[in-house]
Amino acid sequence: MTSLYRKFLFKKKLKQRIDERVYNKSDYDASYAPTKKVLGWVAIRMTHNISEKTTMLWDMFYWFEMMNLFLVGPSELVSMLTTAYEAKTFRDSIKVFRTMPCFGCVVLSMFKSIKMVVHRPVYENLANELREMWPEGEVSEEEHQIISAALKQLNFIVKGYYWCNNALLISFLSPPYFITLARYFGYDSPMGLHFLYWLPFDPYQSVYYEITLVLQTWHALVVIWFNVAWDMLFCLFLCHITTQFDLLARRVQRLFYVQVDNQLVRSYPMASVSREFIQTEGERVNSYGAQYWEARHQKEITEIVLRHHSLIRLTGDVENMFSLALLINFMNSSIIICFCGFCCVLIEKWNEVAYKSFLVTALSQTWLLCWYGQKLIDSSQRLADALYGCGWYNSSKRARSAVLIMLHRAQKGIYVTTHGFSVISLASYSTIIKTAWSYFTLLLNFFKEKSVN
Template identity: 30%
Template sequence: MEDLNSNHINGSIKKMNFILLCSGLIVQGKKLTQIKKIKSRLIYIINFLWLNSDLLGAICWFIDGIKNGKTFVEVTYIAPCITFSFLANFKAIFIIYYEDNIRDLINDLLELEDRDKKIDVKRDGLRNDALNFLHLILKSSFVLNLVLIIAFTIGPFIVIATIYIKTKEVDLLLPFLIKYPFDSHDIRYWPFVYVHQFWSVAIVLVNICGADHLLYICCTHLRVQFSLLQYDLSNIVNKNSYLSNHDLGLVETELVELIKWHQALIKLSNKLEVIYSKSTLYNFISSSVLICLTGFNVVAIQNVAIAFMFLVFLSASLLQIYLLCFFGDLLMNSTMEVRDAVYNCKWYYLNAKIRKNLIIVHSRAQEPCKLTAFGFSDVNLRAFMSILSSSWSYFALLKTVYNPVKN
């Protein structure tokens, strides 16, 4: 049998150790020593200053571009990157702000998992299927973001090589249009600026991945707990006949424990909502604009290498908001399925007192535990479809307004 410790939430968090190390975010159950905490904070502060120096330069370029009559394509080239950078900042800041809540959430999940000593093939199957799927998603997300970093790193080199082949001239290009207090295209500064922009991209992605992957992990482990609760509720009566007083006493005792378990999971779901609701609100607001502008760049930019960069960027943006909504939807559905488990638990063999308790559990399960965008919208697949609909509307409007200058 697989070691149960491998199923603990800490085991899942270890899958994202590299991301957490690079981002400087602290995500674990036990309290860090003062030295480790200082090291982690130092990494985060360095990354924060590094990223936002480029973000400030990008905003300055964007403003100057509008003032100086830059083309619409040039202006929209940097806009998605600015939006994504703000998203990375928001996500990292709220992870640090709710650090104690996260630690409590992880410890509470660990406590629930440690309490589960039942040995059952079906229960283990429910757990392992969910965790295997989670780890597949974490790996796939990491690979796509790695491809995004490589695309934005290699893209300008491909353009430089193409220009050199055609004109025999070297035009030093950078991944992003950012204003610096010096000539960034000067060969003396260009290598440093290139590396600086490359690491800024990496910081954005590790900050977003760190926050999002933690959400996926918490949603999955909560879903596992709800699934095990459903399984135990469905099988609380294992006989096909009316029970003796002794059997009814055992069922009532077990039901009390299951109700306490259900209440604990509701509290943990609410705690997860508190941690993520504010950053999710910005994520929802920005995603429609981000997807719209990135899609527009893919269509409008003539250079194939640069267009491919934004195509990968678009894929990453779509995957990011889809997975956020997908795991929110999984959590919501798993909480509502508790009512079906209550209905299917052979309640008709039980006495009136136990039935009343089951009715209370059934009534509470009608109201799902859910993640929201700070109360404005539920985080589920329906919200994802709304974001896609809004993005398409903005994209169609942008294509209608944009009128490229023809030679």
């Protein structure tokens, strides 16, 4: 009975492991669910199957949002210029630093969202082509580890980033409502708004104040959700592209069989691949002739080359759609990190969290983009390493030529840039932090000198 029970448990665990290694398109679609939800909140459709009438309504609402932001941006700019002009001391001009991060986010969100709407077919093609590449059915254990690790990371990062921005919204938008509620119950609290708009009327009058507060809240939600949706799309595309690069590298590793002998030591990685090759192929390794293996290698190499070209092309689409916005994003991030840090140190009280949330969100957002850029570089390099170490020298002349050509292309590396100025990587993140810190220390020293004088 004990042995039967053990066999039953073994079969059950084996079935569970096999089921875990089975993938379909729904797994890919699920990774887009949070992003599509945020896009829906700001009336941007992406791979939605809806009627033309519904599409027109979505577009009308989107351009209504944009019209509001087109009014908000100049209003904040005029407010900043007016504050700077009327400031008599450096301390009076500090109010400009509180407005500048908000103004930068508005401009950035407008640029990002317009890109998504105007070039929607390109974004949808990226999503659809990567969906077609998604593996279906049972995969090997190594491929399962690659896919599951990528999906877990993506799920954790996307949800974490989503809630981080929601926390920013709550911390930044809730204080005026608490003040309004306190005033309603008779407490004498000074009225406050989220942003310093320039308005042709006094926004602190009764009724005007409530309307302005609600409008500013809506503007803040739209701006943050525009930025969040764009960032999540960038991470999604790079996550799936890097996953495909890793799967392709794994496929390349198993392309050729190299016999384990005195030259190929058993402890080498290629030897383990050869042993796995024997386990999967069995008698065919030695029984099939050179003509069979050459035809098979040629077929697999053709598929690998086509997939490699597709991934390079899709990375180029990501570069075209995201690079200019990334440049503006990183410039804005340097300013936000600098001025929010300045406000946290000198303006905001220790128990206030509005600009601290702004600072944490800016740091995490910049790191997130750079981290996925680094993953793309690393995954493309792993493909080059796999091509170099796949045992190509043990194949036919035709196969060797094809692999060497692909190796030459793979060694160039794949990456996304800030419109050609710099490569998106963790090195870029350190550069941004150094730049922001330099601005911060310069501003802080200037403030101290003015305070002494």
